[in-house]
Amino acid sequence: MEKASVSDDSPDSSANCDWSQLQADLLLQIFGTLEIPDLFSLGAVCRSWHLIYLEARRLPRCSPNQSPCLVYSSGDRDADTVTLHNMSTNKLYHVTLSEPAFRTRHVMGSSHGWLITADKRSNLILVNPATGAQMAMPPPETMNNVRLRYTEEGVLDGYDVLYISVLFGF
Template sequence: MDKASVPDDPPDWSTDCDWSQLQADMLLRIVGTLEIPDLFSSGAVCRSWHLIYLEARRFRLCSPKQSPCLVYSSGDRDADTVTLHNMSTNKLYHVTLSEPAFRTRHVMGSSHGWLITADERSNLILVNPATGAQIAMPPPETMNNVRLRYTEEGVLDGYDVLYMDILSSDFDTETEPYHLTLEEARFFFYERVVLSCDPSQGNCMVL
């Protein structure tokens, strides 16, 4: 080959290629091989990548090596850090959440990749442990028959649950309310919580 015909510099593929125009089936195969943090990050690259990312999650087209992760609060990390332990690869991923601290919450359920947690005041908070996204649900006192209870010093002490006639929806004012501590309320108000879909997709119902 004539040496003069060989280009001096190799082409700059980073500028010549439009990665957003990759074929959908090829991109889907690539996304399916990614580790958990990279998988979620791929959805933020551009619109076309985000659509493929949603398809991969919807049809669970992740790599067979991606086993479900254990999610917990590790003792060697801060209280606001979530640890994801991939049992297949034995890799650990750490995600820092905003307040309240993850270690102080009780997990009431998991659905569509999200955890449903109850904090120390029994407020429900949806948590995506892989992305760190959180969604606060209406607090218990928004229920018609639930009242906040305070001490004489004005410190929140728990909840009072008024007895209610289910048919008439009238409160029984003669019967003593059921008193709950903040800790007891978590298990009184919620037995198990599930989601109708991924909350990030909108129109999600929490049951």
């Protein structure tokens, strides 16, 4: 039986591959399993991967097994920039968010990589700082039991929550 041999002058098999032609849905699945540093790095590989990276940032597909990151607004960056400090690698990553500026928001809580932030008017905005995705929640005044409270000068001063007691006769 004859053995197959590889000559030294044969081209490397990966050198002939055009990695930029990988299917977008496959790349989205791969990007969704990566750690934040790898996700950011792959977005810089080539133009087609950068477009998929931007798509991945809009989708809540980040892996739940991410290394922990501290999230804050750094004084040496713009007010709309979120700084992610990866605790396992000690690297910093910066993500620019759209208005309102991240530094002007209050962080109310977090869950599964999403932050619950509130702007000056108490409008809630869900933010995924790793991807830059944001989702505005309905404003408080759209709830039936919430009324806006203004000062005499017409400046918003807060909200009144009206409690309605409903008794059901059974």
